[in-house]
Amino acid sequence: MNTETIPFLFRKSAEAHADKPAVVTPQKSVTYAELNQMSDAIAANLIERGTQPGDHVGLYGINSAEFIAIYFGIQKAGATVVPINLLLNPEEVAWILNDAGVKTLFYFEPFTPAVESIREKLPTIGTFIGVEQELPQMLRTPIPGLELPISSDSVAVIIYTSGTTGHPKGAMLTHRNLCFDALSAGNALKLRPDGDRFLVVLPMFHAFASLAGVLIPLLHGSSLVPLPKFDPTLTAETIDATNATIFLGVPSMYNLLLRLPEKHTAHIQKLRFAVSGGAAMPVEIMKQFEERFGVFIIEGDGPTECAPVTCFNPVDGLRKPQSVGLPIPGVEMKIMDEHGKELPLNEPGEICVRGPNVMKGYWKQPEETAESFFGEWFRTGDIGTEDEDGYFYIVDRIKDMVIVNGMNVYPRVVEEVLYKHEAVREAAVIGEPSKLHGEVPVAYISLKDGFQCSEKEIRAFCLEHLGRHEVPKKVHLVGDLPKNAAGKIVKRELRKQGEIERGIETNEH
Incomplete structure (x- = not known):
């Protein structure tokens, strides 16, 4: 066997x-x-x-x-x-x-x-x-x-x-991909088989939930609590009723948990720690969550194609805000240029991964598979950097980068600033074509309950913290941002919305 x-x-x-x-x-x-x-x-x-x-x-x-x-x-x-x-x-x-x-x-x-x-x-x-x-x-x-x-x-x-x-x-x-990733990531999380209980509200069809929420606990002798959909109140009450110790979520879920009434604070405080993945965690949300609940968030990352965990911040070591942490044991990560050449520390390039967790390939798509690798190294499509301590940082998705007058603008950098504004609940920045500048950044924002704010105020706030080329040229105030089943903000829906507004034509900026 x-x-x-x-x-x-x-x-x-x-x-x-x-x-x-x-x-x-x-x-x-x-x-x-x-x-x-x-x-x-x-x-x-x-x-x-x-x-x-x-x-x-x-x-x-x-x-x-x-x-x-x-x-x-x-x-x-x-x-x-x-x-x-x-x-x-x-x-x-x-x-x-x-x-x-x-x-x-x-x-x-x-x-x-x-x-x-x-x-x-x-x-x-x-x-x-x-x-x-x-x-x-x-x-x-x-x-x-x-x-x-x-x-x-x-x-x-x-x-x-x-x-x-x-x-x-x-x-x-493959079985080897998943077994390796579950054992390596589970060991790095320093689980207590007799005491840890994972609350799994992320959908189990998703790589993050099926690995981190099902295989990790069940191959390590821990238990899990499945919830069919995310509802902040139900989540807090279930943590309380089942004594869950580890919560797995994406950043938008942490943002919603922050809006819970005070009576639920003690329920969330029962957690030993929380894990965030699937999208970059805004520093401001992490800070507010940890201050309110006293529960620290372990941020990590990895694409579906890597089974999916490649790295996370150590549970009992140095956690660096904005970093997705250190590679899990047995996995290698490098920053490479578009030709597959390794780049120096702190220089942005594509995050590439090698290890027993990397997929066999895409089903019936040999050309797509070949394009996704530099030799044995899987190309994640994320722009990132590595620091002197070996911690990795995701700057943005390659496809999300906005090029303004030939200069790179990283939406994540702009979003981090927007989240610092007291009225902003959620923010997403995309690029929009411009005849004058090639592309310009455009922000979609939902406001916190009871707050009001104008486009002009948001742009003035950005100008205090960002370069002129990084300031959103337009700010759309919306009720809620579109999300996928895992609760991740879906930027392609915003791009589609922008195209409809423009009648698929490029406006002059």
């Missing part, structure tokens, strides 16, 4: 912690032994229905013990999980299922209408499994002794990353 596979490591964890809770909700707990049995029954049932090693099985569902049991069950059957982004419209879901050649689809009740609307357009799917109806029967199936020989190089999961243009790409992550 290959020891670098998810089924092997999960079984080992389940044997060591059989009677301990693996998945906890305010209503019930599922022990490691029960979760192991559930996933064995699902695997046996899939094999009985004709699932072959290497087949692709879709999983369209919400955070729950059932989602995790199905995820492990698919892998125990030697098949590959294809998780579906819950925010996609049915046509986009159909595209992914067809692109991946999915043969069996598990779907939860809320997504029945979506599945029914595209069923005719899914020729590769022979088996549709409605979870609420069919899972109870599957779990009653007698389980034969089931330990398939699974290669650590076989693909455990294909996660489709939202493309900025065109269709998303399916990142193929």
